[in-house]
Amino acid sequence: MKYKSQKIAWYFFAACMGLFLLQLVYGFIMGFAHMGMDGLHDIIPFNAASATHKNLLVVWLLAGFMGAAYWIIPEESGRELWSIKLAWVQLASLLLVGVTAVIGFHLNWWEGRKFLEIPRELDFLVVVNVLAFLFNLLMTIWKGKRITTTASVLFFGLLSAALLYLPGMITFDNIVFDSFFRWWVVHLWVEGVWELIMGAIMSYLLIKLTGVDREVIEKWLYIIVGFTFLSGILGTGHHYYYTGAPGYWLMIGGIFSALEPLAFLGMAMYAIAMARKGGRKHPNKIALTWTIGCAVMSFVGAGFLGFAHTLPSVNMYTHGTLITGMHGHMAFWGAYAMLILAMIAYVLPQVTGRKRYTDWKAEWAFWTSNIGMTGMVGAFAVMGVVQVYLERKGGMDFLEVQEQLHVHAAGLVIAAALFTMGIVLFFMNFCSYGMPNDETLGQED
Numbered sequence: 001m002k003y004k005s006q007k008i009a010w011y012f013f014a015a016c017m018g019l020f021l022l023q024l025v026y027g028f029i030m031g032f033a034h035m036g037m038d039g040l041h042d043i044i045p046f047n048a049a050s051a052t053h054k055n056l057l058v059v060w061l062l063a064g065f066m067g068a069a070y071w072i073i074p075e076e077s078g079r080e081l082w083s084i085k086l087a088w089v090q091l092a093s094l095l096l097v098g099v100t101a102v103i104g105f106h107l108n109w110w111e112g113r114k115f116l117e118i119p120r121e122l123d124f125l126v127v128v129n130v131l132a133f134l135f136n137l138l139m140t141i142w143k144g145k146r147i148t149t150t151a152s153v154l155f156f157g158l159l160s161a162a163l164l165y166l167p168g169m170i171t172f173d174n175i176v177f178d179s180f181f182r183w184w185v186v187h188l189w190v191e192g193v194w195e196l197i198m199g200a201i202m203s204y205l206l207i208k209l210t211g212v213d214r215e216v217i218e219k220w221l222y223i224i225v226g227f228t229f230l231s232g233i234l235g236t237g238h239h240y241y242y243t244g245a246p247g248y249w250l251m252i253g254g255i256f257s258a259l260e261p262l263a264f265l266g267m268a269m270y271a272i273a274m275a276r277k278g279g280r281k282h283p284n285k286i287a288l289t290w291t292i293g294c295a296v297m298s299f300v301g302a303g304f305l306g307f308a309h310t311l312p313s314v315n316m317y318t319h320g321t322l323i324t325g326m327h328g329h330m331a332f333w334g335a336y337a338m339l340i341l342a343m344i345a346y347v348l349p350q351v352t353g354r355k356r357y358t359d360w361k362a363e364w365a366f367w368t369s370n371i372g373m374t375g376m377v378g379a380f381a382v383m384g385v386v387q388v389y390l391e392r393k394g395g396m397d398f399l400e401v402q403e404q405l406h407v408h409a410a411g412l413v414i415a416a417a418l419f420t421m422g423i424v425l426f427f428m429n430f431c432s433y434g435m436p437n438d439e440t441l442g443q444e445d
């Protein structure tokens, strides 16, 4: 750890851990509800559990991006963070907004609009919070010794993510317009600007962990990520097929979104090639495992399973079914959750000074969670395909179909239990590193 202020990252990561575990509790509530065991319905109806599950996901991923940025930006800029106090205020207010939103969902205080459920009043607080965060980063970069490509891409990724939050805050009376602009946030985040953030964090990790030259890693990674980003912009069309948007989106969305998987594949192959080529044997092997795992699983979840329902002729039947859940889980897990877990795994030994590189919990956490998630996605796929055939092709009633799915939902819950074991192991390993301290201060990794 080069700078004292980088320690703030640990507190953001600790927040990630807490919110992530809570997210899983709500996943189980919905998993059991899909099995027909909906005993909590009067207190936590499905819509409240669903909003809580997804928003906790978004909040912990954002906390993870922020922690990663507070770690990477000072190091890349060659100076302490501009204001450590502001970072603390910002962490506290982020948690406050998150917890208020979650309580609100249980009291029916929400906006609907999948993923953007938090009420408008809280949206404004999110904007202020993110502005404070970006300002802190900008001042650090501005006053720093150098501006690296990785730092700029990370900053512009985060800035664009903040700007793209705004279209989701416009009020429309017309649901077609409302849905049209909701995708500017949801789609252009995950298949657009978040990929810049991902590219920057992945590039930082690969530079540190493989020892391959910064120039080589940055150049190629940004070309690949740039391609995903560009195909992703017009790829937004895969959400405009039958929504009341003009018909030309069928063609544009179909073609450009079908190109996106190629870039994800390129990134996975490139990351593997770098890891093999790298002369440096970094002792933190598990951090490299998570990094490569992220590149590979994001291809599987976003690229492969995204392609599975992105063509207009397929999406006509699969839209809004559990096929979407199949893809959504693996894509978010592979691309963003694993990325943050990779960053946490990399930072922990430095921020705590405890070089516990070979721990069974860390290894088992990786494999158990990934096998568990693969099982969950398999269960969602079975449920989704059955749903499409019975409901969309066979014309059976929605709720009648849901009853047919109870047995497959049991498979989902069993796989989720395995996945959760992996995450609990990751958390136990996180805890056994102890609190952050100054033991490695001044040492560059």
Ligand code: HEM
Residues within 6 Å of the ligand: 024, 025, 026, 027, 028, 030, 031, 034, 050, 053, 054, 057, 321, 322, 324, 325, 328, 329, 332, 333, 337, 412, 413, 416, 417, 419, 420
């Ligand atoms: C204990 C583990 C988990 C369980 C049992 C679980 C279960 C569920 C269930 C039942 C749904 C609702 C599906 C529907 O009715 O449409 C859902 C939605 C969702 N979950 Fe999870 N989940 C878990 C973990 C995760 C994780 C780790 C992530 C992200 C990395 C995640 C991301 C999502 C997303 C994005 C949705 C919305 C899917 C859509 O757009 O259709 N979940 N989850």
Ligand code: HEM
Residues within 6 Å of the ligand: 114, 115, 186, 190, 191, 238, 239, 257, 258, 260, 261, 298, 302, 303, 305, 306, 307, 308, 309, 310, 311, 315, 318, 319, 320, 321, 324, 327, 328, 331, 332, 335, 336
């Ligand atoms: C890391 C990148 C990605 C993430 C995290 C992600 C996640 C998600 C989530 C959560 C949804 C449900 C959104 C909602 O209903 O509000 C969704 C929908 C969708 N995604 Fe992705 N996705 C990614 C990349 C891709 C890619 C590359 C493709 C195409 C090749 C794709 C194709 C689709 C399609 C077609 C839908 C609409 C499903 C429907 O009509 O119900 N996704 N994605």
Ligand SMILES: [Fe+2]
Residues within 6 Å of the ligand: 187, 191, 235, 236, 238, 239
């Ligand atoms: Fe999309």
